[in-house]
Amino acid sequence: MTTHQDHEDPTRFWERFYANRDRWSGKPNPALVDEVDALAPGTALDLGCGEGADAIWLAAKGWQVTAVDISAHAIERATEHAWDADLGDAIRWRRHDLSQTFPDGSFDLVSACYLQSPVELPRERVLRDAAAAVAPGGRLVIVAHSAAPTWAEAGKHPWMPTADETLASLELDDELWTLETKREITRPATSPTGEEGTRADIALRLRRD
Numbered sequence: 001m002t003t004h005q006d007h008e009d010p011t012r013f014w015e016r017f018y019a020n021r022d023r024w025s026g027k028p029n030p031a032l033v034d035e036v037d038a039l040a041p042g043t044a045l046d047l048g049c050g051e052g053a054d055a056i057w058l059a060a061k062g063w064q065v066t067a068v069d070i071s072a073h074a075i076e077r078a079t080e081h082a083w084d085a086d087l088g089d090a091i092r093w094r095r096h097d098l099s100q101t102f103p104d105g106s107f108d109l110v111s112a113c114y115l116q117s118p119v120e121l122p123r124e125r126v127l128r129d130a131a132a133a134v135a136p137g138g139r140l141v142i143v144a145h146s147a148a149p150t151w152a153e154a155g156k157h158p159w160m161p162t163a164d165e166t167l168a169s170l171e172l173d174d175e176l177w178t179l180e181t182k183r184e185i186t187r188p189a190t191s192p193t194g195e196e197g198t199r200a201d202i203a204l205r206l207r208r209d
């Protein structure tokens with residue numbers, strides 16, 4: 001499915017998005033918290049970190065975090081929030097356009113929360129790169145919208161895969177990976193103009209053996 005924004009340059013789109021935005025809640029994504037809270041901390045990679053709430057929560061839990069986004073604007077704000085929380089030392093912020101470059105190394109946790117875009121993003125390839133960056137014994141956590149919001153006009157949102165479609169697109173070796181969580185979540189949500197509705201999300205957690 002296409003939208004009118006499809007051909008906008010992704011860096012320009014996301015820089016404009018964050019320049020016009022003033023909605024910092026400071027709260028991590030609840031589905032990420034559910035999946036990670038009980039894990040022993042290690043190294044973590046947060047892909048599409050935005051303004052940093054997940055990365056800051058992970059750092060507060062003891063993870064050594066690398067957090068990546070295409071938007072320099074988002075990273076600048078995230079860095080300030082981390083220092084405000086006295087966690088500046090625990091997070092390495094990096095600007096990457098993940099369609100072009102991917103952070104080096106392997107990690108005990110790789111998370112991609114709502115790494116979705118109305119403009120170009122080779123998401124399936126990036127998520128396969130994410131799986132490849134998980135260290136043995138580590139986890140891949142994917143949280144994502146699986147449908148347009150209830151208030152959306154038909155055709156205005158990009159295609160959003162289901163949990164099974166996302167799993168299939170990862171092309172994982174069943175001998176190497178264990179699916180620990182597959183959740184479909186419907187939660188109340190409010191549109192940017194204040195309309196009440198719901199959002200359908202998925203949460204996946206996979207362990208690399």
Ligand SMILES: C[S@@+](CC[C@H](N)C(=O)[O-])C[C@H]1O[C@@H](n2cnc3c(N)ncnc32)[C@H](O)[C@@H]1O
Pocket residue numbers: 010014029047048049050051068069070071074096097098099113114115116117121
């Ligand atoms: C829907 S937002 C989600 C942000 C954050 N993870 C959250 O849950 O609030 C998608 C994020 O992905 C980032 N992003 C989009 N395309 C990207 C790309 N090609 N490389 C790196 N980050 C990208 C955007 O800048 C944005 O911060």
